[in-house]
Amino acid sequence: MPEKDQNCLTYIAIKIRIDCLKVRRMRGRDMLKKTFLIVPYCLLSAALLPAQPPEAAPSKPDSEAVKALIEKAKKTAGPEWAGEAHFFCEAPRPNRPDDPPIEPTKIFDNVYAIGNQGTVAYVISTSDGLMMIDSLGANQVDTQLLPGFAKLGLDPHNIKTVIIAHGHGDHFGGSFYLQEHYNSHIYVSAADWDLMAHPPAPPPGANQNKAPAGPPVTPPRKDMVITEGQPIVLGDEKVMPFAIPGHTPGSMGFIFPVKDHGKTHMAALYGGTVLLVGMIPDAGLEQYLKSVAHFKEETKRAKVDVELQNHPLMDGFPEKLEKLKARSQNEPNPFIVGQANYGKFLDVMSQCMDAQIARRKEQQH
Secondary structure, rough: OOOOHHHHHHHHHHHHHHHHHHHHOOOOHHHHHHHHHHHHHHHHHHHHHHHHHOOOOOOOOOOOOHHHHHHHHHHHHHHOHHHHHHHHOOOOOOOOOOOOOOOOOOEEEOOOEEEEEEOOOEEEEEEEEEEEEEEOOOHHHHHHHHHHHHHHHOOOHHEEEEEOOOHHHHHHOHHHHHHHHHEEEEEEEEHHHHHHHHOOOOOOOOOOOOOOOOOOOOOOOEEEEEOOOOEEEEOEEEEEEEEEOOOOOOEEEEEEEEEEEEEEEEEEEOOOOOOOOOOOHHHHHHHHHHHHHHHHHHHHOOOOOOEOOOOOOHHHHHHEEEEEEEEOOOOOOEEEEHHHHHHHHHHHHHHHHHHHHHHHHHOOO
């Protein structure tokens, strides 16, 4: 990214962070009134992060207390999720425009993955057409999404349903095209329909030195609303959504059946993962912990044994694709991790967030 573009986005992000900190200093009714106005603004700042470099290293070394929390997460992770613990606790990074494309892949009998190593959209085949979870960015429709459909032999005219995990452009960006060209129904939570329709404007003058950019990301026309516990059904496929606010006000997690060699398994996708904590306010991080706990209870109840992510930067996604490519008939599907291991995946996410929150508090004193 050109340096002047990066500086522009950094300026916007810093301005948002300052406004968020102002809210924390308010009291009483003023804080309540301003919170409803600015929390979505603070959360939306995460949309800027993919265009920025990783967060700077902490100014203070980790205390023994923080190190203990990290070790706890690593112990929970074991060898299965060692990479996840390192990512979330020690070396987080955003998804980036230069994340290498993946080879479009059929990962289950009825599920396909398209996108890149930082951001993935999933296509689910049903008895009544195609269902998608996320749609990549608007600038990736022609370069990754549609070529992926062609490579997999899928017809985009059959896309009936597009489910958006949360209202940031790298997830909903392609949905306007799908809505316009294929009359696909677009599902978004009520809170994130509002977030997409009314994003905060950048500070005046923030773009005055920016080089000419591509067209702005156009959200889809308001369509279907996702509500926790109300299944999204297409043909023989049923996706159960669950509210997981924290990254955005309306982030959603999904649980749905997949088939591997004809056998049914339950998959889960946590659709509002916080990759970088720096731009999320304290209240958002605390809400995130509650959301992870809530989603874990639902996945336990549903006996989830398949782990999928729309930002699979921490779960060994490229290695799993390679294993799948070389898989023989009798070898296990690498995306099937087992019920206990899926629970550990969420535990590591939560425990690393505990470490990040403790680290933030220490850095502030």
